[in-house]
Amino acid sequence: xxxxxxxxxxxxxxxxxxxxxxxxxxxxxxxxxxxxxxxxxxxxxxxxxxxxxxxxxxxxxxxxxxxxxxxxxxxxxxxxxxxxxxxxxxxxxxxxxxxxxxxxxxxxxxxxxxxxxxxxxxxxxxxxxxxxxxxxxxxxxxxxxxxxxxxxxxxxxxxxxxxxxxxxxxxxxxxxxxxxxxxxxxxxxxxxxxxxxxxxxxxxxxxx
Amino acid sequence: xxxxxxxxxxxxxxxxxxxxxxxxxxxxxxxxxxxxxxxxxxxxxxxxxxxxxxxxxxxxxxxxxxxxxxxxxxxxxxxxxxxxxxxxxxxxxxxxxxxxxxxxxxxxxxxxxxxxxxxxxxxxxxxxxxxxxxxxxxxxxxxxxxxxxxxxxxxxxxxxxxxxxxxxxxxxxxxxxxxxxxxxxxxxxxxxxxxxxxxxxxxxxx
Numbered sequence: 001x002x003x004x005x006x007x008x009x010x011x012x013x014x015x016x017x018x019x020x021x022x023x024x025x026x027x028x029x030x031x032x033x034x035x036x037x038x039x040x041x042x043x044x045x046x047x048x049x050x051x052x053x054x055x056x057x058x059x060x061x062x063x064x065x066x067x068x069x070x071x072x073x074x075x076x077x078x079x080x081x082x083x084x085x086x087x088x089x090x091x092x093x094x095x096x097x098x099x100x101x102x103x104x105x106x107x108x109x110x111x112x113x114x115x116x117x118x119x120x121x122x123x124x125x126x127x128x129x130x131x132x133x134x135x136x137x138x139x140x141x142x143x144x145x146x147x148x149x150x151x152x153x154x155x156x157x158x159x160x161x162x163x164x165x166x167x168x169x170x171x172x173x174x175x176x177x178x179x180x181x182x183x184x185x186x187x188x189x190x191x192x193x194x195x196x197x198x199x200x201x202x203x204x205x206x207x208x
Numbered sequence: 209x210x211x212x213x214x215x216x217x218x219x220x221x222x223x224x225x226x227x228x229x230x231x232x233x234x235x236x237x238x239x240x241x242x243x244x245x246x247x248x249x250x251x252x253x254x255x256x257x258x259x260x261x262x263x264x265x266x267x268x269x270x271x272x273x274x275x276x277x278x279x280x281x282x283x284x285x286x287x288x289x290x291x292x293x294x295x296x297x298x299x300x301x302x303x304x305x306x307x308x309x310x311x312x313x314x315x316x317x318x319x320x321x322x323x324x325x326x327x328x329x330x331x332x333x334x335x336x337x338x339x340x341x342x343x344x345x346x347x348x349x350x351x352x353x354x355x356x357x358x359x360x361x362x363x364x365x366x367x368x369x370x371x372x373x374x375x376x377x378x379x380x381x382x383x384x385x386x387x388x389x390x391x392x393x394x395x396x397x398x399x400x401x402x403x404x405x406x407x408x409x410x411x412x413x414x
Contacts, residue, residue: 005222005223005238005239006222006223007220007221007222007223008216008221008222008223009221011223013214013216013223014216015215015216015218017218018342018343018346019342019398019399019402020215020216020245020399020402020403021402022214022215022216022223036402036406037339037342037402038339039339039343092367095370097366100363100366100367103359103363104363134220134240135239135240135241138219138220138240138241138242139240139241141219142219142241142242145350149350149351149353149356150356150359152306152310152353152356152360153356153359153360153363154360155303155306155307156307156311156353156356156357156360156361157360157363157364157367158295158303159291159292159294159295159303159304159307159360160274160275160286160291160360160361160364161364161367161368162291162294162295162298163286163290163291163293163294163295164275164277164284164286164291164364164368165277165284165368165372166284166294167277167279167282167284168282169279169282170279170280170282170372174298174299175295175298175299175300175303176300177300179300179303180300180302180303183302183303183306184302187306190350190351194350198218198219198220198240199218199219199220199221201220202220202221202239202240203221
């Protein structure tokens with residue numbers, strides 16, 4: 001990489017995560033606080049990899065019931081239909097709104113699974129001390145941080161349908177356990193990506 | 209050594225000397241591409257006006273129904289809070305709790321905290337709880353999901369359209385505007401407010 005760039009660690013500096021203030025790195029970072037805003041100073045996010053793994057594994061386990069349990073139950077005077085995330089997507093496709101099916105599919109299936117894969121790649125590559133394509137991996141981290149919360153879409157749709165469709169005569173919509181699990185998956189994947197410290201990607205030495 | 213001439217990249221630890229930017233310009237990290245800092249197009253006055261506008265629209269979006277349904281004479285309208293309550297009654301309390309936080313309480317807190325911080329700074333004094341308010345703002349940022357809920361409303365409308373008559377309410381338009389204003393407001397770099405607070409402490413006018 002460019003020789004002109006120096007890191008804060010090399011220069012004996014440290015930046016505050018909360019206010020961005022840059023100061024000399026104290027002898028012991030642990031227990032020191034920022035001179036400007038008083039936030040505790042950290043060299044890297046604490047237990048970044050352990051916390052990220054824990055949240056990620058929990059999210060992946062919870063993703064199974066999120067997909068198999070009922071997301072939404074539609075009850076009308078004649079019958080009741082249970083919908084999971086995928087059957088909801090298929091319903092939208094068959095009902096003649098493929099654009100909508102695509103939006104829900106991207107938000108509820110592609111984004112969470114993409115996030116699982118991206119976090120796995122980041123965690124494993126950092127643990128192996130890989131020097132490969134650090135720019136690309138940092139960019140990948142930024143992308144999953146930006147798009148992760150869009151997965152909450154289907155949970156909000158269910159909440160709205162439950163609120164709107166409640167008629168004595170024409171039926172009603174109820175939310176199922178799948179909605180709870182799916183909300184949990186989104187929260188857990190967000191916690192996982194927030195725990196991950198992208199600076200770890202850059203901490204390993206260049207291969208010579 | 210004036211250390212605030214430096215900026216450290218949050219994502220790759222590279223150090224740069226700060227330079228003056230043109231309004232609207234963004235400084236990116238040369239190594240990893242992260243946005244380091246930017247110069248905003250709006251100053252404190254505009255930011256405060258934006259906060260006030262967001263507060264007004266937030267109230268409108270919450271008192272008026274977002275959508276109403278008409279199924280052969282049977283009529284039902286839902287506000288945002290109504291959706292939370294209905295989800296709660298439907299037996300999925302965690303979903304109701306989550307929606308209330310992400311769509312109601314976090315955006316509301318963001319608006320209140322911005323107003324608190326900005327009103328103080330504009331009066332030329334750092335508010336008493338400035339540090340705590342700023343921390344709360346930065347913690348809440350990733351969890352405020354008005355824009356996702358907005359898309360959710362649209363998906364719900366299309367799903368119901370055709371089965372029943374869907375009537376968009378004042379709450380829908382207000383919520384759409386709220387989404388845009390909140391996005392503009394929270395795009396403001398919180399670290400800049402720390403720099404402004406420091407200048408205020410030194411008696412400079414901002």
